[in-house]
Amino acid sequence: MTEKTIPYKIYLEESEMPTAWYNLRADMINKPAPLLNPDTLKPMTAEDLAPVFCEELIKQELDDQTPYFEIPKEIHDFYKMYRPAPLVRAYCLEEKLQTPAKIYYKFEGNNTSGSHKLNSAIAQAYYAKKQGLKGVTTETGAGQWGTALSMACSYLGLDCKVFMVKCSYEQKPFRREVMRTYGASVTPSPSMETEVGRKILEKHPGTTGSLGCAISEAVEAATNLDGYRYVLGSVLNQVLLHQTIIGLETKAALDKYDIIPDIIIGCAGGGSNLGGLIAPFMREKIRGEKDYRIIAVEPASCPSLTRGTYAYDYCDTGMVCPLSKMYTLGSNYIPAANHAGGLRYHGMNPILSQLYHDGLMEAVSVKQTEVFAAAQEFARVEGILPAPESSHAIKVALDEAKKCKETGEAKTIVFGLTGTGYFDMYAYQKFNDGTLTDYIPTDEEIEKGLSGLPQIG
C-alpha cells in the first residue's frame, strides 16, 4: 500500500470556501439557446418571467456573459452550517475492488435535506425574501428538493407550498413529515387545488402524477397567489449556477493536493448537480487547458441524453412554462411505474444539453437493478447508504475502477455523491426482497414521446 498522505476526507477551511458562483455560460463558445415565450415563440425577456420568478433569479437565468456572481453574505453564512462538504478519498472502496484507480467522491448528503438541493434552495429563498415576497411554491418528486426548500424557507421565515408527485407522496410519507416539521404545506399532485391539476385528474383519474404535472400546478399556484413566486430545484440555469459551489469546492480540494482527475462522473436528471460539479473543470476543457473525460449517467428508463432529441420543448406537462432547447423525451413522457428514484424529468438543463451536443461530455444510461447493486456494494465499504439518484454515478464509477483493475491504469476518478438514501428505503426494500425490476422503453415509446414536440425552427 502507498503512503496515505491524502486524508480520507478533504475539508476546506471556511476561509477557503468559494465566495462566488461560476457562470459556465460566460466561457461557452456555443451558448445555450434562449428560452422562448410559449405564446410568442420569441426569446423570454425579464418582463415575461417576472410574474413567475424572482427578479434576481431572472437576471441569473438570462445572463450568459457574467462569469461570476458573488454569493451574498447571508447565503454564505447559511452554507457554513453544512458546508464545505467533504471530498472523500474512497480508500476502503479501492481496497475492496483491488483497483489501482484513485477514487474520490464529493459528498453532499451531510444535511437534513439529504442532498445538494439545499445549495440552490437557500439561494432562491434568499432572493424571494429580499424581494419582499410572502412565500414560494414548488414541486418535488423524490422529495429532496421539497425538503431543502422547506428548510431554507423556515430559516428565512417564508411560506412554502410544495406540490409533491402523488406516487412519491404515498411512498415517502416520512419525506412529507420532514417538510411539515419545517413548516411547509405539502399537497399531493395532481390536486384539485389548481385548474391544471383538475384537468389532468379529469383526463387521467387514476394517475399517480409526474414531475411535469407538479411543475404546472406549482407555477399556477404561484401566479394566482399574491406575493408568491415559483422556484424550481433543477433544470434551470440559475439552479446550475448555484450548484457550482459543488464543483468549485471539489476543484479547490483537489488543487490543495495537486490532484488532477482523469474522469468526472455525475448522475443526470434535470442536470443541475452534474452541471455544478463539472463547471470549473469544463471551463478548463473549453479553454483547452485540460482534457477531462466527463460522464453523465442517466436511468435507462428516462434516457433524455442517450435516446432523446435536441430540440425546443415544453418544460412542463401543462405547457405553461417557457420553451427550452434541450435533450428531451417529450413533455408527456413519464417513466414506467417501476422506476424507483428521482431522475425522472423528461428534459435536461440547456447548458448541459449544449455541451453534450458539442461533444464535450459523454452520457451513459444504466438499469436500476444494477444501480441498487452498486449502491449496496458502496454502502457496505464506504459506510454511506447512498440515494438511488447518486447511485447512478456510483455504478459507472465502479465500472471505470474495475476497468482500471483490468488494464492496470491508476486513473483518478471523481464522482458526485449527491445525497443519502435514508428516505428511499421503500425502494431498497424492494431491492432486498428481489422484487425491484428494470424497464427499458421500447423505440415506439420513445417515438411516441417525441411525436408531441412543438414544431419550432
Next chain:
Amino acid sequence: MTEKTIPYKIYLEESEMPTAWYNLRADMINKPAPLLNPDTLKPMTAEDLAPVFCEELIKQELDDQTPYFEIPKEIHDFYKMYRPAPLVRAYCLEEKLQTPAKIYYKFEGNNTSGSHKLNSAIAQAYYAKKQGLKGVTTETGAGQWGTALSMACSYLGLDCKVFMVKCSYEQKPFRREVMRTYGASVTPSPSMETEVGRKILEKHPGTTGSLGCAISEAVEAATNLDGYRYVLGSVLNQVLLHQTIIGLETKAALDKYDIIPDIIIGCAGGGSNLGGLIAPFMREKIRGEKDYRIIAVEPASCPSLTRGTYAYDYCDTGMVCPLSKMYTLGSNYIPAANHAGGLRYHGMNPILSQLYHDGLMEAVSVKQTEVFAAAQEFARVEGILPAPESSHAIKVALDEAKKCKETGEAKTIVFGLTGTGYFDMYAYQKFNDGTLTDYIPTDEEIEKGLSGLPQIG
C-alpha cells in the same frame, strides 16, 4: 456582533484524532461496583463472561486501572471514514435565541447509522473478528445500534443477528431495511426463536417487547450458536470506553480554540454516549483541575437517575445477564406505550451511576412533547433534524441558553447531538399532528418496578 474567529464547524485534522480510548474508571476515587454473577452473587470473572462476550472486550469491561486503551489501527482507519465528527458552534441558534450564551454541539450523526453507536459497533465487531468468531447477536430498540452493528459487521465480513424490539420493528420498517441492506438478519422481539422469547410470549401474548427482553433473547441466541458472541450497544463499561472518542475529540477541538465550557449536557439512556462525552472533562473535575456543571437528561417516562434507586439489579428482563449496581427502575420496568424514542432502558451505566451517586453530575428529566418542540426549534435554525434521544439534551441546552439571556451571563454550553431523526418520522408525524402525549409514571408505578429488585447486600 462579535468577530467570528471560531468557525461554524471545528474539524480536527486526521493527525489530531485521538489514538486511545480513555478509561475514566482509572481516575475515579470511588470505583463502580463490580458486576455480580447472578448464580453465585460473586464478582464476575473473565471466565464467567467468556461464553457471552469477546475476550478483549471482557478485559476492557473489567479493567478499572488502565487509563488508556490504544485504538487498533483497523478501527482507527474505519473511524477516519466518518470521523473526526464536527464540533459545531451554533451561531444561528444563538442569534435566534438572542442569548449571550455560546452554544456548541458535538454532532455524531454524519454516518448512515445516524448516531454515535458506530463508534462502539466497529470496536466490538473488530474484536469478535480478531477472535475468529463467525458472528454476533444483539438487540436494538430505537434501531441506531442495530444499524451501526450491521454496518460494522458487513465491513468486516461477520454475520449479524439483531433482535429488534417489536414495537420498533413495526414502527420503523425502514430501519429494518437499512440493516438488511447491510446484510443483517432482523427478528422482532419477543420471538419464538428463543426459550426466553417463547416464555415471555406465553405470559404476555400481546406484548410489543422491551429492550430488557430483546437483550435476553440475543444473549440466549449467542450462547446457543457455535462461534457467536453477544454484543451490546450501551450500558456496559466497554461501550462507554469506546464512546470516549466523542469526549476526547470534543476536548481537543475546544482546546484548539482555548474554549472552556461551563456546562456539558448529554442525553442518558444506558449512559454510554453521555459517559463518552463527559469522560475527559470528568477526569479534570475529579482531579480538581476544573469545575464543570455536567447534566444528564433523561425522559420523564423512564427516569432511572431522577426517580430510580442505586442498587444491584438485573441488566435484562430474562435475568440471564450479570447483576450490575446502578440507578435502576427495576428490570421489569417498561416505559408507557406512548413513549416515542429510545432512552427506554430501566438502568444506567455503572460508572455514571457511581458519579451521580457521588454528586459529580446532575440529572434532570424532561417530557417528550417539550423535547419534540425543542427538536423542531433546533432543526429550523441549525438545519439538522435531530434524533428524539439527542433532543433531550437540546431541550436542556435551550433552557440553559434562555436562562443566560435573562441573567446576561455569557456561559459556554456544550451538548452532545448524538444523532439524526431521519428514521423517527413516525414520532415527528405524531408531534406534527398534535397527537404526541406525555406520560409521567405515578409513584406507585415506580415503586412497583423497584419492588422486584433482587435483595443483595
